[in-house]
Amino acid sequence: MNYMLKNENAIYYECAYSCDNALYLRLGSEAFFITDGRYMIDAKTYVKNANVVIATDLYAQALKILKKTKIKKIIFDPKEWSVFGFERMRQKSKIDFIPQVDFSHKKRIIKSDEELKIMAKAAKLGAKAFKHLAKEFRKHGFGKDEYTLTHFAKGVLGDFGKYDLSFDPIVAINKNAAKPHAMPTVTTLKKNDLLLVDAGLKYKRYCSDRTRTVQADKHFMFSTHQKFKHKNIQKAYDTVLKAHDNAISKARSGMKAKKIDAFTRDIISKAGFEKYYVHSTGHGVGLDIHEMPYISTKSNTVIEDGMVFTIEPGIYLPDTFGIRIEDMVAMVDGKAKIL
DSSP states (O other): OEEEEOOHHHHHHHHSOOOSSEEEEEETTEEEEEEOGGGHHHHHHHOOSSEEEEOSOHHHHHHHHHHHHTOSEEEEOTTTOOHHHHHHHHHTOOOEEEEOTTHHHHHTSSOOHHHHHHHHHHHHHHHHHHHHHHHHHHHHTTTOBHHHHHHHHHHHHTTTTTSOBSSOOEEEEGGGGGSTTOOOOSOBOOTTEEEEEEEOBEETTEEOOEEEEEEEOTTOOSOSOOOOSSHHHHHHHHHHHHHHHHHHHHOBTTSBHHHHHHHHHHHHHHTTOGGGOOSOSEEEOSSSSSEEEEESTTOOOBOOTTOEEEEOOEEEETTTEEEEOBEEEEEETTEEEEO
C-alpha cells in the first residue's frame, strides 16, 4: 500500500516519532520520514522503520522520492492537508492521489494490547489527578472564578509540567455547565454550587478523558455518587448516572455503535429530558482526543474488541445547570471495561 501522511499523530503511529514539520511516505515495504534540520538529531534517534530524510523543502523532497520510485497511485487523507501543501504535491506530479477520509483513524481504531496498557495508565493518572484537584479546590477554590479554577486544573492535571493535557480543561459552575463546551467566566465558586469538570492528560502521547459533576460542599470528591440540595438537579443527575451505567454494563462487541447510544438516550428520554441531551454518547480516544468509533444515533460502526471510547451522557438546561458524567471504556472479551 502506498500512502502519505502530514498529521503529527498519524505519523507518530507509523514510526514512533513526529514533529511539527514532517511528511511521511509509505511506498510498499519502504517508508520515508522527511523533516528539516532542526529535528535531525531526534528524528535519527527515535524514528523506527523508516528512512530519515533531511530537507529544506519537504514537498520537493517527497516529489523527488515519488518520481524515483515510479509509483502510480498514493492514498492521502484530505483532512490532514492544507490546500497549499496538497497542491504542491499534485501540480508537479502525474501520480493519481486517492483521497481516503480518516485513513489513519481507521487504521488506529483497534488498539493493540500495548496501546491498551498505555491508555489504562493514562486513565488512572487522570483519575488520580482528579482526586488531587478536588483537594486543591476544597482548600483554595472557594471564592475563585472559573478562570482561576481552570488555571488550577491545568497545573494539577499536568502535574505541573510532567504531563501534557489532552485538551484545555472545562471548569463550569451552575448555569455555565449547561454549555457542553463551556468557556471560563468570572463566576466564582461558592459552597454547594454545582461544579462540572471535564479534563484529561496524556501518557506516552495517548489521551485520557473524564468528566465529573459534583455539589461543591466542603467535603466533595469527584466521585459518581453525589447528593444535591436541589431536587431537580438530583433527578437530572441520577438520570445521567443511570444512563452512563446502563450503557457501560450493556455494551457488547458485535453491536452497532448507535445501539450503545440508545442505551443512554432511551433512559434520558423516558425521564423527560430528551431535548436537553444535545450531543452523542461518546467518541473514540487514542493519540487524538477524538477518534473513531463515534457512539452516536447514526453510527453503524460495529463495535469490536480493542476499541476505546467514552461514555458521556449529559443533560443541559439552558441558563440553569448542566450535568455530564464521562468515563473511558475499552472493549475487552466482548464487554466494556472502564479504564
